[in-house]
Amino acid sequence: MLLTHLMRQGGESVIESLGGEAGAMFAFLLERTAERIGTLAPRLPDFQPAALVYLLRAIDEVSVGVHERLADLAGGYAPSGSADMAVWLRRRSVERRRLRLAAFGVDTNDVKVALAGITGMLPDVPSGTMRALVGAFGAGKSEIAEAWHLQTIDDFAASDSVPVPLWLHAREIGTGAVDEIIARQIGAPLLRERGVSAVIDGLDEVDGLAAEGIAVGARVLTAGDARSRVLITTRAGVLPASDDQHAADGLPEAQARSLVAVLAGPHATWDWTPELVETIRRPFFALAAGTLIAAGEAPRGQAELISKLVESALSRAGVATGSIELFGILVKLAVALTRSNGTADELSFVERRQALTTRLVASGPRGGVAFVLPIFEQWFAAEALRTNQYSIGDAASSAATFDRWRWAIAVAALDGPVDRSDDFIAACVRLNPGAGAWLIDQIVDRRSWDAPEEGPIDLEAVSSRLLRAVRAWAGALGPLAGWVLPVQDAESPVRIGTRIVQERVAVGWSKEVPQSDEVAELPVEADWRAHGDEWRQIAWGLGIPSQHWPWKYLRDMIAASTLPMFNRGHLLGSSGGVWHAERSYLTARVMANTSAIRRPPLARDFVVELAEARLKQAEGSVRAGWQTSAGVVDSLQIKDLVAWLVQQEVDEVVHPLPAPDIESPETNWVTGLYSHVRLAQFCAEMLGCASAVYEDLCRTLFSKFTWSLVLYASGPFGVIGELYYDEGFTEYGEPGFEYVVVPLPVLEKYASERSGWVWSENGRSAIRVAFERDSSESRLRSLGEIRADVSDWIRRSGSASPFATFGLSVSTVIECAHDRPASLTAAGWLCSDLRALGLLRGGVPQLPSR
Numbered sequence: 003m004l005l006t007h008l009m010r011q012g013g014e015s016v017i018e019s020l021g022g023e024a025g026a027m028f029a030f031l032l033e034r035t036a037e038r039i040g041t042l043a044p045r046l047p048d049f050q051p052a053a054l055v056y057l058l059r060a061i062d063e064v065s066v067g068v069h070e071r072l073a074d075l076a077g078g079y080a081p082s083g084s085a086d087m088a089v090w091l092r093r094r095s096v097e098r099r100r101l102r103l104a105a106f107g108v109d110t111n112d113v114k115v116a117l118a119g120i121t122g123m124l125p126d127v128p129s130g131t132m133r134a135l136v137g138a139f140g141a142g143k144s145e146i147a148e149a150w151h152l153q154t155i156d157d158f159a160a161s162d163s164v165p166v167p168l169w170l171h172a173r174e175i176g177t178g179a180v181d182e183i184i185a186r187q188i189g190a191p192l193l194r195e196r197g198v199s200a201v202i203d204g205l206d207e208v209d210g211l212a213a214e215g216i217a218v219g220a221r222v223l224t225a226g227d228a229r230s231r232v233l234i235t236t237r238a239g240v241l242p243a244s245d246d247q248h249a250a251d252g253l254p255e256a257q258a259r260s261l262v263a264v265l266a267g268p269h270a271t272w273d274w275t276p277e278l279v280e281t282i283r284r285p286f287f288a289l290a291a292g293t294l295i296a297a298g299e300a301p302r303g304q305a306e307l308i309s310k311l312v313e314s315a316l317s318r319a320g321v322a323t324g325s326i327e328l329f330g331i332l333v334k335l336a337v338a339l340t341r342s343n344g345t346a347d348e349l350s351f352v353e354r355r356q357a358l359t360t361r362l363v364a365s366g367p368r369g370g371v372a373f374v375l376p377i378f379e380q381w382f383a384a385e386a387l388r389t390n391q392y393s394i395g396d397a398a399s400s401a402a403t404f405d406r407w408r409w410a411i412a413v414a415a416l417d418g419p420v421d422r423s424d425d426f427i428a429a430c431v432r433l434n435p436g437a438g439a440w441l442i443d444q445i446v447d448r449r450s451w452d453a454p455e456e457g458p459i460d461l462e463a464v465s466s467r468l469l470r471a472v473r474a475w476a477g478a479l480g481p482l483a484g485w486v487l488p489v490q491d492a493e494s495p496v497r498i499g500t501r502i503v504q505e506r507v508a509v510g511w512s513k514e515v516p517q518s519d520e521v522a523e524l525p526v527e528a529d530w531r532a533h534g535d536e537w538r539q540i541a542w543g544l545g546i547p548s549q550h551w552p553w554k555y556l557r558d559m560i561a562a563s564t565l566p567m568f569n570r571g572h573l574l575g576s577s578g579g580v581w582h583a584e585r586s587y588l589t590a591r592v593m594a595n596t597s598a599i600r601r602p603p604l605a606r607d608f609v610v611e612l613a614e615a616r617l618k619q620a621e622g623s624v625r626a627g628w629q630t631s632a633g634v635v636d637s638l639q640i641k642d643l644v645a646w647l648v649q650q651e652v653d654e655v656v657h658p659l660p661a662p663d664i665e666s667p668e669t670n671w672v673t674g675l676y677s678h679v680r681l682a683q684f685c686a687e688m689l690g691c692a693s694a695v696y697e698d699l700c701r702t703l704f705s706k707f708t709w710s711l712v713l714y715a716s717g718p719f720g721v722i723g724e725l726y727y728d729e730g731f732t733e734y735g736e737p738g739f740e741y742v743v744v745p746l747p748v749l750e751k752y753a754s755e756r757s758g759w760v761w762s763e764n765g766r767s768a769i770r771v772a773f774e775r776d777s778s779e780s781r782l783r784s785l786g787e788i789r790a791d792v793s794d795w796i797r798r799s800g801s802a803s804p805f806a807t808f809g810l811s812v813s814t815v816i817e818c819a820h821d822r823p824a825s826l827t828a829a830g831w832l833c834s835d836l837r838a839l840g841l842l843r844g845g846v847p848q849l850p851s852r
Contacts, residue, residue, distance in 0.1 A: 088159035091167055095152055098169070101364075101374055102144065108289060113264055120285070124150045125248035129165075129197075130228040132220040134205070135235045137250025140286030140304075143235035146250055147201045150233055154199040165197035165229050172205045172234075173344060173366050177212050180219030180232075197229030205236035207376070209343040213240050242792055252283035261285065265292030305412035305444040312381035331357050336382030337392050339372060340406050347371050376409075383410035387426065388418060394426055398433045401709040408437070412444040420549045424467060427553050428474040435478040436710020436805060439557055439839045446554040464507055464552075465500045465521040471552035472496060473519065475560070480706040485572075486563040487556070488539045490515055499524030499537055509555075510537035557840065564842045568829045571850040573642055575698040577649055580691045583658045584822040588851065589643040590655045591821070592633040598821055598851070599672060601661045603654040610647060613640050633851075658691055659823065660684045671736045672818040678771055682725050682760040685739060685816060686769040689721040690762025691824035696831050704832070710805045711835040713743065720749030721767040722788065725816075740813040741767075743831075748791040805838070821851040 096110070103110055123146050127133045137143045154167040166188050175183050184200060185193050202220065205213045213236070220232040234241075241247070253261065262282055282288040287304065290311045297314065331353045338348035347370040349357065354371045357363040366372035373379040386392040387410060394414075397407035404411075415426035427445075431438030476483040476492045483492040488511040497512035501524040510524045513536055524537065541555075568574075575581040587601070590609045593616065596602055620626035620637040627636040647655070660683045662675030673681055700707065700714040709715040723741035744752070746766070753759045753768035760769045817823035829847040836842035 084162050085159050087166075088155050091155045091158075091169075092152070094169070095148055095155070099145070099148060103289070108265065108293060113261065113289070120145055120149050120253075123250070124153065125233065127199075127231045127233050129231050130224050132217070132224050132232040132234065132246060134217070134241055134244075134247045135233060135250050136238050136241070136247045137235075137252070137284075140284035140290075141250040141252050142285035143237075143250045144203055145285055147203055147233055147235050151199075151201050158199075163196065165199040165231070166192055168198050168200040170200060170202050171366075172202055172208045172213065172216055173372060175202065175212075175216050175219075176208065176345070176368065177215060180216060181223045184223070197227050198223075198232075199230070200232045202232060202234045205234050206240045207344045207372075209345060210240070212345070217241055242794075244790065253285060253288065255279060255283060258282045258285075258288050261288040262292040262295070265289070266295035305409070305416055308377045308380055308409065309384075309413045309416055312377055328356055328360070332360070332362065332378075332382045333386050333389075333391060335363070335371065336373070336379045336410075337386045339379055340383045340410060343406055344372065380409040381413055383407065384413035387411060387414040388422070394429045398429045398437070401434075401715075404430070404433060404437050408441065409444075412441055415441065415445050415550075417549075420463075420467065423549055424470060424553075427550065428470070431474045431478045431553075434707060434710045435475070435841070436707050436839045438475075438478060438553075439841050440710075442550065442553050442557050443840045446550050459502055459505070459507060461500060461502055461507070465498065468500070468509065468552040468555075469496075469498060469519055469521055471556055472498065475553075475556045478706055479560070481703050482706070485567045485703070486560045495519045497522055499540075501526070508540065510540040512536055513538055561841050561843045564836055565833065565844040565847060568833065568847040568849060571639070575695065575702050577646065579698040580658050580695045581698065581822075581825045581828075582646055584825050585639075586643050586646045587655055587657045588633075588821040589635055589639045592630060592635045593628075593640070595630040595632045598632065599662065599675065599819055601657040601659075603656045606647065606653050606655060609655050610644070613644050616640050617644075659687050662818075673736050673816055676818065678725075678727070679760070681737065681816070681818075682769045682771045684818065685723055685725055686760045686762040686767050688817070688823050688827065689723060689741060689767035689769075690764045692827035692831070693719065693721060693766040694764060695825055695828035699828065699832060710839060711832070712805055712838065713831055713835065715805055716745065718746040719743050720746045720765075722749055722752060723767060723769045724772055725769055726772040737816070738813070739816050742788060742812075744788060744792055745795045748788065748795050752788060752791060820849075822849050825849055 100110055103113070120142060123142075125133050125135055125146070127150070135143050135147055151167060151169055154165070157164045158167050168184060168188055170183070170187070180202075184198055188198060200220075202216060205216060208216070217234065220234060224230050224232055235250075252258070258279075259282070282291050287307055290307045293314065294307070294310050331349065334353070335347055335349055335357055338346055342348075347354070347366070349371065354369075357371050358365065362373055362375075362378045363371050364374050373382075383392070387394055387397060387407075394411070396403065397411060398404050411426055411430060415423045417423070427438060427441060430441045472487070472489070476487060476489050476496075479486065480492050483489055489496050495516050495518050497514060497516045497519075498521050499508075499510040499512060500521060501508050508524055512522070524540070539559075571585070573582055573585055587604075590604050590612075591598065591601070593612045594604055594609065596604070616626075616628060616635075617637060617640055623637065625636055625638055627634060660676075660680055663677050663680045664675050667674035676684060696713065697718075700711055704711060704714075707714070713719055721741050721743055723739065726738045749768060750765075753761070756770075758770060760771070761767070817826060820826055826847065826849050829849060833842055833847050
C-alpha cells in the first residue's frame with residue numbers, strides 16, 4: 003500500500019528528530035496505524051478521500067493503547083494530558099474492583115450487569131462541597147464511590163479544565179493534613195490549577211479522632227476551593243448526623259435477589275427469611291451469599307457469611323496461607339489492627355513481606371500493611387479468640403473494645419466446642435445485656451424452634467448449659483431480671499425442670515426458690531394450667547436446632563416479657579420519680595371519681611381517708627378491686643399510693659403536668675381546654691418530665707444496660723419542640739406538635755440564642771409556639787443548624803458507643819387526655835431502644851390510664 007509506505011517513510015524523519023521516549027511513542031503509533039490500515043487495504047483504492055476517513059478511524063482504534071503507553075511512561079499524575087492520566091486512573095479503578103470481587107471468586111464481567119444499578123445510587127457532590135456516603139458494613143459504599151470516581155474520570159478525560167480525580171484510603175491520610183496529602187499525590191501545581199474530585203474510602207477504619215480530622219480537613223479543602231469536591235465513605239455513627247451525608251441503604255430487594263441469582267440461580271432466595279433478604283440488600287453480602295449458595299452452602303446470617311466467605315477465599319489458589327508461621331502472622335496482624343483500630347500492624351519488616359505474599363494483605367499507610375477487606379481482619383481476629391491468643395475478657399471489656407471486636411467475637415462464637423462458644427456469649431452478656439443480645443442475634447440458627455434435634459439429646463449437658471445461661475442473663479439484667487425472667491431476682495437460686503419428650507426438650511421453671519441452683523427432672527404430669535402446681539412457664543417439645551439455643555431461648559423470653567411489664571401498670575423507677583407521681587395521682591383520681599382531663603388537685607387528707615376506707619373493705623382479700631365512672635383501681639395500687647404518700651410531705655396530691663386553664667372551650671378538642679401559653683407549658687413539662695423518667699428508669703431498672711441504650715449512651719439529652727397553629731387549626735382542629743432529641747448542651751445553646759421559648763422547670767425541654775408554620779426551606783435550615791451543633795458537641799465530647807445516636811425526631815399528637823403522658827413518652831423511647839437490641843417484641847407501650 004502506497005499510503006502505508008508513505009506513512010512509514012515520512013515518519014522516519016520525525017522519529018529521528020524527536021528521539022528518546024517521544025520518538026519511540028511516535029514510532030509505536032505509526033506502526034500500529036500502518037498495521038491497521040494494511041488490513042483495510044483490499045477495500046480502499048489508493049489516494050481516495052475515503053482513505054483519510056479510515057486513517058482517522060484506525061488512529062482512534064489504537065489511541066487507547068497509545069494512552070496506556072503514555073501513562074506507563076509518565077507515571078500516574080506526572081505531567082501528561084488528561085486522556086493519558088484517565089487511562090491510568092481507570093486501570094487502577096478496575097484493579098480495585100477486581101481485588102474486591104476476587105475475594106468471592108467472581109469475575110467482574112459476570113456481575114457487570116447486576117451491579118450496573120449502583121450507578122443509580124450515586125450521591126450528588128456539588129463543587130465546593132464534601133459529602134459522606136454512610137452505610138452499614140457491606141452496603142456497597144466502596145462500589146458506589148468507585149462508580150462515582152469513574153464518572154469523574156470520564157469528565158476529566160473529556161476536558162482539560164475539570165478537577166483531577168483521586169482515590170485515597172483514610173489510612174493513607176491518618177492524622178495528616180488532607181490538603182497536603184492530596185497535593186503530594188497529584189502535585190501542588192495541578193491541584194492549584196484544576197482542583198480535585200477526591201474519594202476518601204474507609205473513614206470508619208481509622209480511629210475516631212483521625213476520622214473527625216479527615217472530615218474537617220475535607221470540609222476546609224472544599225470550602226477554600228470552589229472547584230474541588232470530596233466524597234467520603236464510612237459506616238453510620240463515625241461522623242455526627244448532618245445534611246452533608248448520603249445514605250447507602252443497599253440495593254432494592256428485587257435487584258439484590260437478581261445479583262444473587264446471577265451467581266446461584268433464579269430460585270436461590272425464594273425461601274429466605276426476611277432477615278436474610280434484608281441482609282442481601284447489601285451488595286457485599288449478596289455476592290457472598292450467591293457465591294456460597296452456588297457452592298452448595300446456605301449461610302444462616304451475617305457472621306456465618308463472613309466466616310464461610312473467608313474460609314472459601316483461603317481455600318482458593320493464590321491465597322498462600324499454608325504455613326503455620328504465615329497463618330500466625332496474619333492472626334497477629336488482625337489482633338494488632340483490631341486493637342489499634344487500624345493504626346498499627348505491630349509486624350516486623352520480615353513479617354510484613356511475608357504477609358504481602360498473600361492476596362489477603364496489601365501495603366498500607368506509613369509503611370505498614372492491612373487486610374484488603376475488613377472481613378479478613380475480622381476472621382483472623384476471631385481465630386485469635388478461638389485459640390486463646392487474645393482474651394475474650396479483653397475484647398469484651400468496654401464499649402470501645404466491644405465495638406472493635408464484636409464481629410470477630412460473632413465469628414468465633416459461631417461454631418466449635420459449645421463450652422467455648424458459651425464463654426464468648428456469656429462474656430458479652432455480662433459486659434452488657436444489650437451487647438449480648440446483639441451477639442446472639444448475629445449467630446443463632448434462624449430455623450424455627452420446631453426443628454427437632456439431629457441425633458440423640460444429652461439431657462444432662464442441655465440442662466447444665468441452660469442453667470449457665472440463666473445465671474449469666476439474670477446477673478447481667480440486674481434489677482430487671484425478676485420482671486422479665488421467671489426468677490425471684492438476679493441473685494436468687496432457681497430450680498429448672500427438663501425432660502425429653504419425643505426427641506425434643508421440655509423446660510419448666512419451679513415456683514419454689516431452692517437453697518442453691520439445681521436442675522430437676524420435669525414431671526410428666528406437670529401442667530402450668532393446674533392451680534397450685536409447682537411448675538410454670540413450661541415449654542413442651544422445644545426443638546434444639548443449634549448450639550446456641552439456651553441463649554436464644556432466654557433472649558426470646560426476655561423480649562416477650564418486656565412490653566407487658568410496661569403495660570401492666572407496675573411501679574417502676576425510683577419512688578420520688580415522675581413515674582410514681584403520675585401513677586399515684588391516677589390511683590387517687592379514680593378513687594375520688596374525678597375528671598381525667600381537668601386533673602384537679604386532691605387534698606392529701608381526703609385521699610388518705612378514701613384509701614383507708616377501701617383497704618378496710620378489702621381486709622382478708624389478696625387483691626380486691628373497685629370500679630367508678632373514672633376507672634378501675636385495686637387494693638395493691640391503693641397500698642402503693644399510701645406508701646408513696648408516706649414518703650411525700652405534701653398537702654395535696656397533684657399531677658406533675660400543668661392542668662387546663664380554659665373553663666369554656668370553643669372547640670371539642672381536648673387541647674381547646676388550654677390556652678396557647680398553657681399548652682406550650684404542658685408540652686415543655688411533659689417532655690422535660692419524660693427525659694427525667696427515661697433517665698430514672700435507665701439508672702434503676704435498666705442500670706446494667708448503660709451504653710447499649712441509644713439515648714442514655716449518648717449522655718444527658720434535652721428536647722427542642724415546636725407547637726404550631728397553622729391556619730385552619732386554631733378554630734377547627736388540633737394544633738400540631740413535633741420535637742427532636744439533642745444533647746443537653748445543644749438544647750441550652752440553641753434555645754438561649756433565640757427568644758420566645760417556653761422552658762420546662764427542669765430545663766430539659768424548650769418549646770416554641772408558632773401561629774404560622776415556617777416554610778420547608780426555613781425549617782430545614784433550622785434543622786441543619788441543630789445538626790451542626792450536635793456534630794460539634796459530639797466531636798468535642800468524644801462520646802462513643804456502638805449503639806449511641808442522636809437526632810430522634812417525632813411528630814406526634816399531644817397526649818392531654820392521658821393520665822400518664824410523661825411516663826408514656828419515656829416508655830416509648832425506652833422500648834425503641836430495646837427493640838433495636840432484639841430485647842422487645844410487639845407494638846408500642848400502652849400504659850394503663852383509668
